[in-house]
Amino acid sequence: MKRQVPVLITFIVGTVLILSVFFPPAERLGEDFSIFFDIIAVFAFFLGGGNLLRIHFGKVYQKREDWGFSIVTLCGFAIMMMAGLFKLWNPGGIAADVAAPGSLFQLMYDWIFNPLGASMYSLLAFYVASASYRAFRAKNIDATILLIAAFVILLGRTPLGMYVTSWVPESFSILQIPNLAIWIMVSPNLAGQRAIMIGIALGVVSMSLRLILGVERTYLGVDNE
Amino acid sequence: MRLKLLFLSCLLLIFICTSAFTQDEAVVADSLETTAETISPAPATSLTAIDKPDDHGHGIDLSWELSADDGGGLMSVMGYMIYRATSPDGSYEARSGLLLNVTAYSDVGAMNEGENDYMPDYTDYYYKVRALTTDSAVFADSEILGPVQSFGQWFNWKRLSVLLLVAGFLFLTVYFIQKAKGGAKLFVRRLAGIEAVDEAIGRATEMGKPILYVLGLGTAADIATIASYTILSRVAKKVAEYQTGLIVPCYDPIVMAIAQETVKTSYMNAGRADAYNEDMVYFVTNQQFAYVAGVNGVMLRDRPATNIYMGKFYAESLILAETGVAAGSIQIAGTDEISQIPFFVVACDYTLIGEELYAASAYLGKEPLLLGSLKAQDYAKACLIFLAIIGFITLMFGYHGIVDFFHVAG
Numbered sequence: 001m002k003r004q005v006p007v008l009i010t011f012i013v014g015t016v017l018i019l020s021v022f023f024p025p026a027e028r029l030g031e032d033f034s035i036f037f038d039i040i041a042v043f044a045f046f047l048g049g050g051n052l053l054r055i056h057f058g059k060v061y062q063k064r065e066d067w068g069f070s071i072v073t074l075c076g077f078a079i080m081m082m083a084g085l086f087k088l089w090n091p092g093g094i095a096a097d098v099a100a101p102g103s104l105f106q107l108m109y110d111w112i113f114n115p116l117g118a119s120m121y122s123l124l125a126f127y128v129a130s131a132s133y134r135a136f137r138a139k140n141i142d143a144t145i146l147l148i149a150a151f152v153i154l155l156g157r158t159p160l161g162m163y164v165t166s167w168v169p170e171s172f173s174i175l176q177i178p179n180l181a182i183w184i185m186v187s188p189n190l191a192g193q194r195a196i197m198i199g200i201a202l203g204v205v206s207m208s209l210r211l212i213l214g215v216e217r218t219y220l221g222v223d224n225e
Numbered sequence: 226m227r228l229k230l231l232f233l234s235c236l237l238l239i240f241i242c243t244s245a246f247t248q249d250e251a252v253v254a255d256s257l258e259t260t261a262e263t264i265s266p267a268p269a270t271s272l273t274a275i276d277k278p279d280d281h282g283h284g285i286d287l288s289w290e291l292s293a294d295d296g297g298g299l300m301s302v303m304g305y306m307i308y309r310a311t312s313p314d315g316s317y318e319a320r321s322g323l324l325l326n327v328t329a330y331s332d333v334g335a336m337n338e339g340e341n342d343y344m345p346d347y348t349d350y351y352y353k354v355r356a357l358t359t360d361s362a363v364f365a366d367s368e369i370l371g372p373v374q375s376f377g378q379w380f381n382w383k384r385l386s387v388l389l390l391v392a393g394f395l396f397l398t399v400y401f402i403q404k405a406k407g408g409a410k411l412f413v414r415r416l417a418g419i420e421a422v423d424e425a426i427g428r429a430t431e432m433g434k435p436i437l438y439v440l441g442l443g444t445a446a447d448i449a450t451i452a453s454y455t456i457l458s459r460v461a462k463k464v465a466e467y468q469t470g471l472i473v474p475c476y477d478p479i480v481m482a483i484a485q486e487t488v489k490t491s492y493m494n495a496g497r498a499d500a501y502n503e504d505m506v507y508f509v510t511n512q513q514f515a516y517v518a519g520v521n522g523v524m525l526r527d528r529p530a531t532n533i534y535m536g537k538f539y540a541e542s543l544i545l546a547e548t549g550v551a552a553g554s555i556q557i558a559g560t561d562e563i564s565q566i567p568f569f570v571v572a573c574d575y576t577l578i579g580e581e582l583y584a585a586s587a588y589l590g591k592e593p594l595l596l597g598s599l600k601a602q603d604y605a606k607a608c609l610i611f612l613a614i615i616g617f618i619t620l621m622f623g624y625h626g627i628v629d630f631f632h633v634a635g
Contacts, residue, residue, distance in 0.1 A: 022381055022388050024281035028336065037446060041479065048478030048508040055507045066526055113512075120514035124540060127547040135571040193563055196579045198609060200561045203580030204448045205391065206602045209398050211451065215594045218455040218586060219483065 007214040014212035052077065083108060149184055156181020266294035266302045268365040269354040274373040277331055279384075282346040282377030284333040289367060291328060292356040301363075302356045307332060310351045313369050317353065346376045386631045393608070397601035404600075405593030411600050418557055418575035419585050422456075422533070425555045426463045429530035435470030436460065437529040439520060439545065441536025441560065442513060445479040448583070449561045453535040454487050455586030456559075460533060461491035465500060472523060473506040476516050481508045517541040521548045534558040534573070535582060538565045546572030559585065 013033055020030030056070035082088065083104040090096050090103035099106045136151075138144040155161040161177035168175050174183060210216035269289040277284030287307060295302035305324045308317035309332065320332045332352075334344020351371030357364045405411055429436045438457055443450035457473070464471045473488065475481035485506045492501035509519040524532065525548065532549040534542070535558070542558075542565040549556045550572055558569035559577030569576045577585060580602070587595030616628045 018391070022384050024279065024378055024381055027281050041444075044478035044482070047482055048511065051478070051481060051508040052510075055504055058504070069522070113515075116518075117512065117514040120518055120544065121540065124544055127543045131543060131547055131568065131571045196563055196566070199578075199580035199606065200563075200583075202394075202602050202605050202609075203561070203583035205394055206398065206598050206605075207448050207452055207583045209395060210595065210598050213398075215402065215598065216455065216586060218458040219451050219487065 003217070003220060006220050007217065011212055011214060014208065018212075049077075080105070080108060149188075152177060153181045153184055265363055266299060266356050266358055266365045267292045269305060269356050269367040272352065272354055272367045272370045274350075274352050274370050276373070276375050277333065279378055279381040280333075281336060282375050283336045283344045284331055285350060285352075285373055285375050286329070286331050287352060287354070288329040289354050291326075292365065295326070295356065301358045303359055304357050306355045306357060308353050308355060308366075311349060313351050313371060315351070317351075323357065344375065347374050349374060384633055387633055390605075394601060394605050397604050398598050401600040401604075402594050402597035405597035408593075411593070411596045413584075413588055413596055413599055416577065416581055416585065416588050418559060418577040418581065419456075419588050421555075421557055421575045422460060422589075423463065425531035425533070425557060426460065426467055426469060428555060429464075430467040430469045432530045434530035435472050435527060436464060437520075437523060437527075437532045437554070438471060438473045439532070439534045439536070440473065440475060440480055440484060441534065441538045442476050442516070442541070443480070443537030444477050445483055447537050449535075449537045450480060452583045452586060453559075454483060456533075456535050456589065457484060458487050458491050459586075459589045461488040462495045465492040465495035465497040468497070468500065471505050472527065472529065474509045474516075474520050474523060475506065476509065476511055478508055478511070481506060513539065513541055517544050520545060524548050524552045524554065528552050529554050532556045534560070534569065535577070535585075536560065538562055538569075543568040543572060549573075 016026060016029050017033060020026040053074070056073050058064075059070040060067050060074070084098050087094050087096060087098065087100075088104040089107070090098075090100050090105075092100050092103075096103070099109070132150070136143070136147045138147050155164070156178045161181065165176040165178075173179055207216065211219070269292050271290040272287065273289070274285050274287045276282075277286045289305075292298075292302045292305075294300060303323075303325070305321075305327070306319055307321040307324070307330050309320045310317040321330055324330060332344075335342045337343065338345070349372030351369050352373070353369050354367040355364050356367075401411070426436060438460060440450060440453050440457065443453075445451075461471060471488065473484050475484060485503065488506055489498075489501050492498055509516050521544065523529070524545075529552070532545075532552075532554045534545060534556070538545075538558075538560045539562065542560070542562075546556060546558065546569060556573035557575045557577075558573040559582040560566060560569060561579050561582055563579070566576065566578055570578075584599055584602070587599045612627075612631070616631070619625075619627050
């Protein structure tokens with residue numbers, strides 16, 4: 001029963017959602033199911049917050065390795081929650097918007113949280129450089145082709161690309177590096193991407209059918225075997 | 226005498242200037258009146274209105290021809306607005322904003338009674354299109370059109386081709402599942418990324434280090450996340466058998482709850498329920514880069530032997546994978562986010578590309594039912610390639626019927 005009911009719910013909801021794509025009267029049902037999901041998602045924040053507190057309090061209490069980080073996490077959680085819950089420094093008072101300009105919540109979001117997130121994001125530039133260094137080593141034919149394509153695209157996106165090949169006559173303009181870069185992006189690259197996209201679309205349909213038909217049940221914690 | 230002359234000259238000058246300005250104002254006023262009379266534009270013509278096709282009702286499609294003074298003639302029309310009433314002489318309400326250089330508009334209202342903008346079906350509506358100029362007082366209304374009614378359709382014919390493809394795919398899936406149930410042996414090509422999972426778990430066991438499993442940034446409603454659960458289930462079972470550590474930091478609380486249940490069941494299935502620890506699967510945060518910081522911290526502190534990334538990933542994919550490289554872990558990744566696949570290919574040892582992520586659960590289990598659906602997927606792909614070739618050839622000969630049939634709009 002514990003397994004059959006979720007499979008039955010999945011079957012009904014999945015079938016209705018598929019039908020809602022083709023049968024306009026069922027569209028409203030599809031929207032209603034999405035709203036149900038949003039309602040459940042709201043309660044999940046309590047689940048997440050509770051889990052976070054339990055894990056980190058446990059770590060501090062047992063003085064496990066790196067428990068100092070847990071104190072930082074718990075403090076951050078508590079301060080941010082208090083600032084939001086009690087609308088601290090909020091110019092509009094307790095009834096105002098939690099993210100009102102000037103409120104402690106918004107100040108911490110703008111001056112602590114956002115810069116930290118941006119710092120993490122900016123690391124990506126360095127990681128792209130290190131990953132490119134590894135990817136573009138001409139170890140074999142495939143890697144060499146990749147290296148040449150990457151070089152053409154990089155050069156084609158800079159004024160140098162145009163400068164270097166500006167002498168190429170108009171009738172052979174495809175050989176100008178910027179045009180070559182565009183061709184690589186819109187022909188071989190796009191063709192490859194579309195092939196992957198078709199595969200993904202079929203994979204999604206196949207997986208969805210397996211879920212709706214109850215063939216795939218591992219997400220319920222059931223072993224298909 | 227001179228002084229007198231100068232005084233008279235000044236008076237004359239003042240008089241002339243005053244008259245001139247007065248005359249100018251009069252001329253301007255006159256010309257404005259004339260302009261107001263003359264710039265009244267030509268109205269939009271040939272207004273048509275029909276029920277919006279292939280919808281659930283509550284919508285009417287309008288089309289018209291541009292005013293003669295729009296882009297030509299007086300060049301005075303700057304746009305159009307749609308007005309609607311429930312009787313020809315009733316009060317007309319605006320149904321659109323300013324529409325620039327368009328000849329069609331869909332008037333769609335809310336479907337639920339009580340909602341703002343509710344537009345009941347089977348009600349007579351009358352429409353007119355107003356051609357507007359820069360002067361709000363100067364406009365021209367088209368002829369009133371009506372009555373026209375909106376009503377819902379039972380089937381969206383624009384999506385017939387999709388329904389046929391889905392039905393065909395369902396048929397293939399059921400057929401191959403039945404065939405597999407009958408004992409037919411179905412060949413599935415080797416997936417290096419999935420075969421590497423066992424090897425990676427073995428390595429972690431030998432090194433005495435944990436395995437880090439990242440479910441990505443998707444929600445529980447994403448198919449990629451659901452596919453990831455199936456792989457997590459297999460990984461957790463192996464981990465339980467080998468008595469290795471498992472760390473599953475989660476981005477979404479619902480994903481965390483399901484992952485906890487999945488891992489717990491896998492441990493029970495492996496006969497190692499006692500080894501299951503609730504803290505293996507935990508919530509980090511649902512902020513993208515804060516999550517990355519948390520997971521990177523785990524990688525650098527705990528130095529897992531293997532990192533497995535399966536699910537939906539965005540800009541954080543390379544940050545995670547490069548940190549894993551720095552930590553010296555074996556890395557296996559799989560995602561259906563096309564823009565992130567190259568990053569995983571570069572930084573990870575094995576990558577499941579797109580559909581391979583969905584095929585992984587069938588491949589791992591080798592169960593006939595799941596393998597049957599994989600086989601159907603392959604045949605569907607062959608059909609699509611065939612249709613693409615046919616469409617390409619027919620287009621070359623100038624026949625658009627096949628391509629148009631598969632073109633889905635709205």
